Amino acid sequence: MTYKAIIFDLDGTLVNSIEDIGDAMNIVLERYKYPTHHYKAYETFVGSGIRSLVVNALPEAQRDQAQIDTCFEAMMAIYSQQCTVKTKPYDGIVALLDQLKTQPIKLSVLSNKADELTKKVVLALFPGYFNPILGLKIEAHKKPNPHVALELCKTLQVLPEETIYVGDTAIDMQTANNANMLAVGVLWGFRDKKELIEGGAKHILNHPLDLIDIL
Template sequence: MSFKGIIFDLDGTLLDTIEDIADSMNQVLSENNLPTHNTEAYRLFVGSGIKNLVRKALPESHRDEATVQAYFQTMYNLYRENCVNKTKPYDGITDLLDDLAKRDLKLAILSNKADEMTQQTARALLPEDYFSIIAGLTDEALKKPNPQKALQMSKEMGIDPKEVIYVGDTDVDMQTATNAGMYAVGVLWGFRGEKELRANGAQKLISHPSELLGLL
């Protein structure tokens, strides 16, 4: 297969965002006298948007919709102000993007992170000129693994979905790739592990960004 485009997940794939996410949510919890979580726990909370993360981080007694919405808004505002404090590209990502930019490939980012923060973190920490499209979550109904946004990106780039590599680090990403008919690549440096990625449709696993070049 000759691939013509790559869609990347953001958190856990291009950027290591976990500390800023954990710090922000733990501050919200601490200020409300609720139990906090270690950073590793947040690796299981991320992947389905900030509101879902807030729901998982709250005690079960605080998960009614009105309470979740209130804490979500607090978390959203705090994280927006602190989303690039400790966040950085994973080792090898900048070199990978430099190499891909020299090839005849279309690149895009699709995240379940709120669009505002997706734009903010990607543009602050990655060479935005390399990407044809950068998109985060604007509508809960379109949240991954719904493939609609991925398919829309493919259409906008003028590429058949079968000619697109979808790169991500969670079950949601692999499901999105499968649902969109794209080639699913799971990364082992992100927030989840090999077992989850394989179980959800990963067609290839890579342990370093440079290994992606072997598919081209």
């Protein structure tokens, strides 16, 4: 198979963003005198969008809809101002992207992070590499729903089976399989090999440049 496009997840795949995410959510939790969390806990909270992260971070007794909405709005306001303070590309990602740019392959990003934040992070850290860059706009279209991934294929003018989807969670692998794309999991992100394989990964990468071997 000749692959014509690669779609990347963002958090845990292209960038390590867990400290900025955790710091912002902990500010919200402190505001309401709720317990805060270590970064390791936030690694288990991410992957399904910021609203889901807020729900997971709140104490179980405080997860009523009004409090979720209030904390979500506060989280978005804080995080949007500091989403690139500590967030950095993983080692080897820029080298991989530089190699991919020399090949006739289209590069895109699809994240469950809010669309405006996805664009802000990608454009700040990877200017000129990806088009289009898409985050979550409609909750019902959140990964592993393949809707947006399939729409991306139409935009890129490639078939799903000509597309590689690269991510670090089971949700990413399920998205790829639901869209009939090649599911490629990465081990430098927030989840382990067991989760990726159970999620349906067809390949596992130990280092970003391992992706070149698949091509």
